[in-house]
Amino acid sequence: MGRLILSGGGELEQNVEINRYFVQSIEADQPLLYIPLAGDSNYRSFESSLAYIQNMFLPLGIREITMWTDLNNKTIEEAQKFSAIYFSGGDPFTLLKIVRESGFDKILIQFYESGGTIYGQSAGAVIFGSNISHTLSKEDNSFDYEPLNLINPYRLWCHYDPSDDESIVELLKGNNSPFxxxxxxGAICFSESNKWVISNPVYEFRSDIKYLL
Incomplete structure (x- = not known):
């Protein structure tokens, strides 16, 4: 199995420690695959997003970043040419829909199960949980895509703030999968049955109990 590095989001300065950990854990001389499809290209163009990611990772030692904006007809052989796959944030519903409909979900699972590293930030992290219904708006009631469920039984709550505690506890009443x-x-790494915190604060919610990991 590979590794999933999952970040709660935030500004570039907040994620320096996580980004350093990521770069040090992969073959930085191989190209990194960047997928920006959770973002709204009408708000920020994909090319602008790529420039932002280059500014984030190139100073840390990554030499080349390739961006994919069309996931159709991709193969596991193409994906395995990269040192890792990075997903930036935005709308998890949009991202998961694209990943599922293109069939790229199967490639991601193969990539991970064959030892690959995937780094997801915010929406790019949420899709790997066991459920994303807590991220959907009322307009998304027709949503029926299952997330990739690579960190079973956990769900992810990104951009967490203590003011979210009541909402999280309420959600746990209807579905006891922990958050x-x-x-x-904040960021956490999952690998097979193990998990460890990369950067705090990271919490786990089970029932109405909150733990600092």
Whole structure:
């Protein structure tokens, strides 16, 4: 199995520690695959997003970043040419819909199960949980795509703030799958049955109990 590095989001400065950990854990001389499809290209163009990611990772030692904005007809052989796959934030519903409809979900699972590293930030992290219904608006009631469920039984709550505690506890009443709550600048790594905190604060919610991991 590979590794999933999952971040709660936030500004570049908040994620420096996480980004350093990520770069040090992969073959930085191989190209990194960047997928920006959770973002709204009408708000920020994909090319602008790529420039932002280059500014984030190139100073840390990554030499080349390739961006994919069309996931159709991709193969596991193409994906395995990269040192890792990075998903930036935005709308998890949009991202998961694209990943599922293109069939790229199967490639991601193969990539992970064959030892690959995937780094997801915010929406790019949420899709790997066991459920994303807590992220959907009323307009998304027709949503029927299952997330990738690579961190079973956990769900992810990104951009966590203590003011979210009541909402999280209420959600646990209807579905007892525990939450990992990631503050901005907080990150966790999952690998097979193990998990460890990269950058705090990261919390786990089970029933009405909150733990600092």
């Amino acid at each position: 990992v709550a990631l503050s901005e600048g």
